[in-house]
Amino acid sequence: MTQTTKAKPTAPEALILEIATKHFFVETLETRNRDRLDFHDVAVWATRAAIEEACEAGRIAGAKAMLSAATSR
Secondary structure, eight states: OOOOOOOOOOHHHHHHHHHHHHHHOOSOSSOOSOHHHHOOOOOHHHHHHHHHHHHHHHHHHHHHHHHHHHHTO
16 A cells, blocks of 8 residues: 655745644645635634735745845844
């Protein structure tokens, strides 16, 4: 029996899954080809909170990148 191992998610992928799990209570963002597993009812406030968290994470990553570029000169 051959067993495939999943690659470790990249930092952005892990963060996306963390946000989805926290706000939408999903186990995975992989397609499972079952409606009850692939479609979820999500409240608008949960959607807003997830988008706000993702935007803040992007803002922080951008600021870190700019700081790193400025200090490496």
